Amino acid sequence: MTPEEKYELFERKISNEISIEEDRLLSQIIEDDQTIAKEFKTYKEWNSYLSSNLGLDTEKAEVANNLKDISDSFFTKETQKTKSKVIKMPSWGYAVAASVLVLLGVYTFTKSTTPVYSDFVSIPELSISERADANEIGKKAEEAFNSNNYKEAEVFLNQLLEEDKSNSEYLFYYGISLVELDEFEKASEVFTTLQNGTSIYKYRAIWFEALNQLKQKNTDKCKVLLELIPKEAEDYQTAQELLEEL
Template sequence: MKDYPIEIDDYLSGNMSTSEKEAFETRLLTDIELSKELKLQKDMQKIYEDQKWLEEDKEILKTEKAVKLKSFFESNEAKSLKSTIDEVISENRATSTDKTFWFMGIAASIAVLITVSLFVFKDTNYDELYASYVHLDEIPSLVTRGEDTNKMLEDAQLLFEEQKYQKATELFTTYHQKEKSIDPLSYIYNGISYVELNKFDEALSQFQLLGDSNTLQAKKANWYKALIYLKQEDKNKLKEILQIIVSDSDNYKYQNAKELLAKID
């Protein structure tokens, strides 16, 4: 068995002489397996060792998974696990001359960390959930047959249906500013348009206006707010508003809210 783990450990910890380091780095240019092993150990060190977490890659720190992972590895549970692994590795290195056994200790440690990470951070696929619960065809049309329809609303709905969400929001906003009597359905169309543009604060404001409209459509506001939190992957706020919906079986989308609660728990 090749001694990659020990060589890599010596390389990363600075225990190689200058000539050994040069020879090792030369081998990296042609030894694909060695290069892969080095990358693996570097990646694990970024999470496992007591150093600034992923310091050299600021973009990674912005991701949702990175924030969750960092939070977990800073927790007391993770520190206890790390301490136990440290003891096992230290004992293996100090008492065993069998490099294979020492490597197995390292491999087992990595496996434990990966397993715990997968268990703790098993993601709900929020994108798929959002796609399965947002049914745009359920929104009643703003265009009523046999009745005069506000031309601005008609054009705004057409833009929405063509997925030209930015232009749709601009026209809906103009309509809201100009008209004294507002069709509450326009808040739904405008809110969903903002969601599709990832402008969540603007979307929430539209659904708040919907909830305050004192119309039959107002009862739908909480469900559309839930869709925003689902799109944002904000589990806490999503659960809060879903619990409000399921508190009364007469609430709009009561059954859907119950199903969604079960899926995200």
């Protein structure tokens, strides 16, 4: 994987535009390579700064659109000698920093003392329509959820659960929709049910309940939940990163 491909994968991940296959690939790479894990963490911090601290969505979009063009000029100058550096960062980091400075002006990037929900949430894609038993409501739920239309997704997923109350997949994505809609108590009820069950969503539910608490700034509750996530869980590495920052 080239540096450009790696960075583009980072961008799709934090923009929730990543495919299931790419998401699994990135998760495996981050788990196997601590250097890449730190690079991804650094990029998320920059992205969070733009989203939360500056609040300039238009400029952020321009940054994303210009990243590759600007980064190319850096990646093609591998033999160029640089002057002394105060801080070491991966090569793609200079491209990101340069694009930000060009488009937004000179800012001092400061890390927030407390991590926020948007720093760590990565919403998985819902896939129902390809199944043989998929009905019209399932297709509508999938389309709404994957389009970030969580209000409609909540309605359709609730209808699916009325027909199949024990379906852990519907329940999991219903819980995520509730968190995105700031319906925190209802989301906690959903994730607690999954946490106490034995489905494949057991540990993912703990992770998203931790994020649910983080979004409410309930740091202590978030920490307790993060410590319940075992090493074999999909979200273990990211949970450890969040624990370290809390």
